[in-house]
Amino acid sequence: xxxxxxxxxxxxxxxxxxxxxxxxxxxxxxxxxxxxxxxxxxxxxxxxxxxxxxxxxxxxxxxxxxxxxxxxxxxxxxxxxxxxxxxxxxxxxxxxxxxxxxxxxxxxxx
Amino acid sequence: xxxxxxxxxxxxxxxxxxxxxxxxxxxxxxxxxxxxxxxxxxxxxxxxxxxxxxxxxxxxxxxxxxxxxxxxxxxxxxxxxxxxxxxxxxxxxxxxxxxxxxxxxxxxxxxxx
Numbered sequence: 001x002x003x004x005x006x007x008x009x010x011x012x013x014x015x016x017x018x019x020x021x022x023x024x025x026x027x028x029x030x031x032x033x034x035x036x037x038x039x040x041x042x043x044x045x046x047x048x049x050x051x052x053x054x055x056x057x058x059x060x061x062x063x064x065x066x067x068x069x070x071x072x073x074x075x076x077x078x079x080x081x082x083x084x085x086x087x088x089x090x091x092x093x094x095x096x097x098x099x100x101x102x103x104x105x106x107x108x109x110x
Numbered sequence: 111x112x113x114x115x116x117x118x119x120x121x122x123x124x125x126x127x128x129x130x131x132x133x134x135x136x137x138x139x140x141x142x143x144x145x146x147x148x149x150x151x152x153x154x155x156x157x158x159x160x161x162x163x164x165x166x167x168x169x170x171x172x173x174x175x176x177x178x179x180x181x182x183x184x185x186x187x188x189x190x191x192x193x194x195x196x197x198x199x200x201x202x203x204x205x206x207x208x209x210x211x212x213x214x215x216x217x218x219x220x221x222x223x
Contacts, residue, residue, distance in 0.1 A: 004152075006152075009150075030209065031209055033211075033212075035212075040216070040217070041214075041216055041217070042114075042200050042202070042214025042215055042216055042217055043153075043200075043212070043214050044214070045211045045212065048211070088152065088153070090153075090212075092208055092209045093208075094208070095207040095208060095209060096141070096158060096160060096166070096207055096208045097155055097158070097168060097169075097208050098153075098155070098208045098209075098212070100145075100152040100153040100154070101152050102150055102151055102152040103152055
């Protein structure tokens with residue numbers, strides 16, 4: 001059972017464009033993490049959001065946690081080729097288990 | 111610090127063979143976990159441990175065993191490999207729980223023929 005749905009599954013855009021990817025669930029999570037994974041490597045944490053409505057910025061990346069703590073979005077402004085990767089969201093189901101989305105594969109073309 | 115290390119990087123097994131995937135961390139993390147990553151399915155938790163001597167099952171534990179005799183090491187054993195276990199396996203560690211930042215190893219790509 002996939003509790004976290006990510007969309008789109010795949011996105012290919014030109015350098016300089018803006019984009020948003022989504023992470024949705026019918027379940028409430030106490031916190032939600034976003035990771036980026038590059039080919040042949042493990043995921044690396046980008047940000048953790050904890051409070052409903054919270055917005056965090058990491059340079060050109062803006063992360064938002066939904067008010068009800070069931071969904072989240074990642075917005076990238078002026079995408080660059082270095083943003084290419086697989087973006088994964090993970091919700092804390094309990095203290096000991098994370099539930100992961102299937103990921104959004106992002107390709108930024110020069 | 112080396113962080114989280116995994117060996118081997120690649121492995122090919124025949125159906126029915128057994129093997130152990132090694133995972134070690136040098137960050138003194140209490141929480142360690144094993145995931146498998148399959149296309150279109152994201153990461154699925156196999157087993158996890160909240161400290162030496164304590165392990166528990168995750169979402170997909172069947173066919174896998176773990177033990178945690180030390181804080182540093184968390185090996186994953188495949189008892190009798192099946193083609194359905196073909197996947198990329200990641201070990202991760204964090205300070206105390208699944209809510210903390212997860213630090214991942216580089217992964218092991220396993221093929222079962």
